[in-house]
Amino acid sequence: MILRGIAQVDFQSSPWTGLVFLVALFAGGWQFGVFGLLGTVAATVTARLFGVSWSERVAPGLEGFCGTLIGVGLVLYLDVRWMTVLLVIFGAAAGSVLTSALNVLLKPYDLPAFTAPFCVVTTAVVIGGSAFSRVGVVPASAAAASGTELSWTHLWQGTLNGVGQVFFQDQWYVGLIFLAGLVIAGWRLGVVALVSSLAGLATGWVLGAQAADLAAGLYGYNSVLTGLALFGTFVVATPVSALYALLGVVAAAGFSAGIGALFAVVAGHTLTWPFVLVTWVFLAAVPMLSRIRRA
Amino acid sequence: MILRGIAQVDFQSSPWTGLVFLVALFAGGWQFGVFGLLGTVAATVTARLFGVSWSERVAPGLEGFCGTLIGVGLVLYLDVRWMTVLLVIFGAAAGSVLTSALNVLLKPYDLPAFTAPFCVVTTAVVIGGSAFSRVGVVPASAAAASGTELSWTHLWQGTLNGVGQVFFQDQWYVGLIFLAGLVIAGWRLGVVALVSSLAGLATGWVLGAQAADLAAGLYGYNSVLTGLALFGTFVVATPVSALYALLGVVAAAGFSAGIGALFAVVAGHTLTWPFVLVTWVFLAAVPMLSRIRRA
Amino acid sequence: MILRGIAQVDFQSSPWTGLVFLVALFAGGWQFGVFGLLGTVAATVTARLFGVSWSERVAPGLEGFCGTLIGVGLVLYLDVRWMTVLLVIFGAAAGSVLTSALNVLLKPYDLPAFTAPFCVVTTAVVIGGSAFSRVGVVPASAAAASGTELSWTHLWQGTLNGVGQVFFQDQWYVGLIFLAGLVIAGWRLGVVALVSSLAGLATGWVLGAQAADLAAGLYGYNSVLTGLALFGTFVVATPVSALYALLGVVAAAGFSAGIGALFAVVAGHTLTWPFVLVTWVFLAAVPMLSRIRRA
Numbered sequence: 001m002i003l004r005g006i007a008q009v010d011f012q013s014s015p016w017t018g019l020v021f022l023v024a025l026f027a028g029g030w031q032f033g034v035f036g037l038l039g040t041v042a043a044t045v046t047a048r049l050f051g052v053s054w055s056e057r058v059a060p061g062l063e064g065f066c067g068t069l070i071g072v073g074l075v076l077y078l079d080v081r082w083m084t085v086l087l088v089i090f091g092a093a094a095g096s097v098l099t100s101a102l103n104v105l106l107k108p109y110d111l112p113a114f115t116a117p118f119c120v121v122t123t124a125v126v127i128g129g130s131a132f133s134r135v136g137v138v139p140a141s142a143a144a145a146s147g148t149e150l151s152w153t154h155l156w157q158g159t160l161n162g163v164g165q166v167f168f169q170d171q172w173y174v175g176l177i178f179l180a181g182l183v184i185a186g187w188r189l190g191v192v193a194l195v196s197s198l199a200g201l202a203t204g205w206v207l208g209a210q211a212a213d214l215a216a217g218l219y220g221y222n223s224v225l226t227g228l229a230l231f232g233t234f235v236v237a238t239p240v241s242a243l244y245a246l247l248g249v250v251a252a253a254g255f256s257a258g259i260g261a262l263f264a265v266v267a268g269h270t271l272t273w274p275f276v277l278v279t280w281v282f283l284a285a286v287p288m289l290s291r292i293r294r295a
Numbered sequence: 296m297i298l299r300g301i302a303q304v305d306f307q308s309s310p311w312t313g314l315v316f317l318v319a320l321f322a323g324g325w326q327f328g329v330f331g332l333l334g335t336v337a338a339t340v341t342a343r344l345f346g347v348s349w350s351e352r353v354a355p356g357l358e359g360f361c362g363t364l365i366g367v368g369l370v371l372y373l374d375v376r377w378m379t380v381l382l383v384i385f386g387a388a389a390g391s392v393l394t395s396a397l398n399v400l401l402k403p404y405d406l407p408a409f410t411a412p413f414c415v416v417t418t419a420v421v422i423g424g425s426a427f428s429r430v431g432v433v434p435a436s437a438a439a440a441s442g443t444e445l446s447w448t449h450l451w452q453g454t455l456n457g458v459g460q461v462f463f464q465d466q467w468y469v470g471l472i473f474l475a476g477l478v479i480a481g482w483r484l485g486v487v488a489l490v491s492s493l494a495g496l497a498t499g500w501v502l503g504a505q506a507a508d509l510a511a512g513l514y515g516y517n518s519v520l521t522g523l524a525l526f527g528t529f530v531v532a533t534p535v536s537a538l539y540a541l542l543g544v545v546a547a548a549g550f551s552a553g554i555g556a557l558f559a560v561v562a563g564h565t566l567t568w569p570f571v572l573v574t575w576v577f578l579a580a581v582p583m584l585s586r587i588r589r590a
Numbered sequence: 591m592i593l594r595g596i597a598q599v600d601f602q603s604s605p606w607t608g609l610v611f612l613v614a615l616f617a618g619g620w621q622f623g624v625f626g627l628l629g630t631v632a633a634t635v636t637a638r639l640f641g642v643s644w645s646e647r648v649a650p651g652l653e654g655f656c657g658t659l660i661g662v663g664l665v666l667y668l669d670v671r672w673m674t675v676l677l678v679i680f681g682a683a684a685g686s687v688l689t690s691a692l693n694v695l696l697k698p699y700d701l702p703a704f705t706a707p708f709c710v711v712t713t714a715v716v717i718g719g720s721a722f723s724r725v726g727v728v729p730a731s732a733a734a735a736s737g738t739e740l741s742w743t744h745l746w747q748g749t750l751n752g753v754g755q756v757f758f759q760d761q762w763y764v765g766l767i768f769l770a771g772l773v774i775a776g777w778r779l780g781v782v783a784l785v786s787s788l789a790g791l792a793t794g795w796v797l798g799a800q801a802a803d804l805a806a807g808l809y810g811y812n813s814v815l816t817g818l819a820l821f822g823t824f825v826v827a828t829p830v831s832a833l834y835a836l837l838g839v840v841a842a843a844g845f846s847a848g849i850g851a852l853f854a855v856v857a858g859h860t861l862t863w864p865f866v867l868v869t870w871v872f873l874a875a876v877p878m879l880s881r882i883r884r885a
């Protein structure tokens with residue numbers, strides 16, 4: 001159930017995929033594995049405590065994945081201390097309630113909550129945390145202007161990092177392990193993830209993004225999630241829906257810059273906001289579009 | 296009806312409670328009493344003019360309380376002049392329409408509008424007002440870093456001020472009068488308000504907030520409203536729902552800092568945004584939670 | 591169909607009105623006409639491609655008008671280069687999907703999407719664009735403090751410019767051509783537009799806005815759209831609804847300053863956000879108001 005929760009970050013319910021994802025988190029750093037597990041457990045326990053349906057929500061891991069990301073995200077943006085442990089437990093519990101609320105609010109439109117609870121909780125903690133003396137928010141490092149010249153190494157590492165950045169990881173081999181986890185759940189998923197990551201990177205490159213950001217996968221991870229959601233998982237895969245998904249993937253990559261610029265003012269982070277907002281829009285629109293069908 | 300409107304800020308419909316609240320406002324300063332009354336009347340008259348139901352909405356005071364807060368809030372953040380009178384009347388009228396709109400939009404989810412119209416109108420007027428030469432926005436004073444050491448005086452005054460800050464009052468005896476108004480409506484309400492205020496203060500203290508802010512009740516008032524809403528008023532009081540309400544109370548206190556940091560950039564104020572957002576989430580989630588029931 | 595799309599910016603479906611509007615755009619500058627057409631075509635083609643209903647949405651021009659405004663807006667805030675052509679095509683396509691999504695989301699409340707897709711796409715592109723070296727965002731020029739003394743020339747030019755600023759035009763004769771287009775569709779529309787523009791200007795003047803901004807029509811255009819929407823188009827015109835529409839018109843003008851101050855921090859623009867938000871609220875509220883009726 002806990003492993004399924006981790007796999008659900010990428011919409012999968014296979015515990016094997018979750019196990020490989022957990023290995024990837026530990027490969028990225030012990031703190032990501034430990035805090036990711038802590039968040040997953042805290043979110044799942046909260047859901048059980050207040051009576052969320054076991055068979056429909058808790059058992060398939062749908063109550064865990066936002067907790068995973070809250071754990072991984074908070075230990076990245078805050079430093080490792082007891083207050084961060086407390087904030088992960090409390091944040092995952094609040095994220096669990098928010099998950100239930102969004103499920104109720106979005107039900108009339110048949111939209112999932114996605115990672116929105118993670119985005120809300122992490123944004124609130126990171127922005128609010130700077131007001132408190134006992135919360136250790138890591139100052140954002142100014143990105144060096146490294147130029148926009150894209151090398152072959154930037155390209156292939158950036159594509160793999162786009163898969164890893166879904167979990168905030170920026171080492172190409174960690175991205176490769178995540179990709180392996182996806183392939184276990186289905187080789188088509190791996191292809192969709194790689195193509196989406198590449199399309200996101202290409203969008204950033206066309207617009208003139210910094211090569212270092214492209215190589216770190218920062219223009220890829222929202223596209224990976226959007227591509228997986230819009231091509232096969234929630235929308236039936238057809239030639240027309242491929243074009244539709246591609247439009248979404250490009251929008252998610254481009255939108256990243258907008259959210260980033262907005263949050264830069266208040267020291268917030270992009271997180272998976274672009275994926276959540278773009279995919280909600282592209283799924284909500286489907287009933288108006290006779291050539292696109294929900295899966 | 297006007298007194299009921301003032302009482303509804305704390306979810307009460309007793310005119311005696313409203314009368315005590317009005318006394319408390321005048322004890323805090325004549326301008327709070329006068330502008331609070333002005334806003335209550337303007338909002339109620341607007342609702343009647345456009346035909347809001349008398350028996351369901353206007354008579355129990357549900358069309359007045361956002362006007363009360365708009366009056367009190369604007370005379371705190373703007374200076375006392377004729378333009379402020381005009382803005383209170385107009386703001387309360389606009390807030391009345393927004394109340395009706397939110398009631399329609401939130402009806403499918405059985406959520407009340409709470410003080411959201413007050414938050415929207417006051418935020419818009421205060422942020423927008425700085426662009427106009429005839430609107431006198433009082434500059435926010437920089438909080439002195441007074442240290443995080445909490446004395447006994449900070450503690451008891453902060454707990455009472457948490458009750459008074461619902462109406463922007465920061466004198467402990469004014470908070471005490473508001474508490475008396477609540478006790479008139481039911482002694483359990485007084486207990487819930489005090490415990491919630493204390494829990495909010497404790498949350499701020501654990502995170503390392505400034506002692507002066509804690510003593511002023513700034514971490515308590517959103518918790519007071521959230522506690523009253525989630526324990527007894529809109530949710531059936533049980534041991535499990537006590538834990539649920541406590542989670543909400545702590546979230547509202549912690550969230551205050553996030554909203555505050557966000558608004559600091561554009562010279563806005565926290566108001567009761569944390570209460571509104573947190574309580575909407577915690578009430579919306581209820582249908583998914585088998586162990587929590589709506590009242 | 592394309593001309594109807596342009597006319598729908600002001601809620602009209604007459605192709606003659608659209609033709610006059612197009613003439614006005616070219617009178618304002620060739621680039622506004624060309625990019626406005628490009629956006630209209632891109633949005634309409636996207637809607638067709640994914641299967642939006644021909645008879646209900648595409649033929650009456652309802653799928654075109656956000657594309658028109660995206661084209662005109664982007665060529666104003668970005669400079670004229672090939673990247674801007676690409677962004678208009680892509681932005682209009684994304685705006686088309688967002689239009690469908692909003693139509694689904696707002697259907698239970700019987701609210702139109704209005705120009706919200708244009709506002710979202712343009713805000714995202716302009717704020718995000720500054721992060722990219724190949725996107726040429728034109729720096730906002732600081733408004734000179736020209737004083738608040740209002741001359742007769744300020745007054746009549748400002749009233750006409752309020753009509754033209756719906757399409758970002760600030761020459762009084764361009765506003766006059768737009769007014770002529772409205773009068774073709776019905777002389778009452780022209781009167782409502784002029785009165786609303788004047789009411790918006792008066793609101794700004796009372797609050798103490800800069801005379802140069804008033805003369806440029808910056809306090810008028812959101813009021814023009816709000817007045818047209820709330821008096822006759824979506825709400826039945828009666829004496830009480832005239833007061834209701836006037837409240838909305840004044841709110842839209844006053845709210846402009848709030849949105850403007852908010853966006854000034856992140857180099858965004860007011861666009862038609864005030865119209866969209868105020869008119870949504872005033873239409874959503876109608877079911878609660880027995881003296882106001884939807885058309």
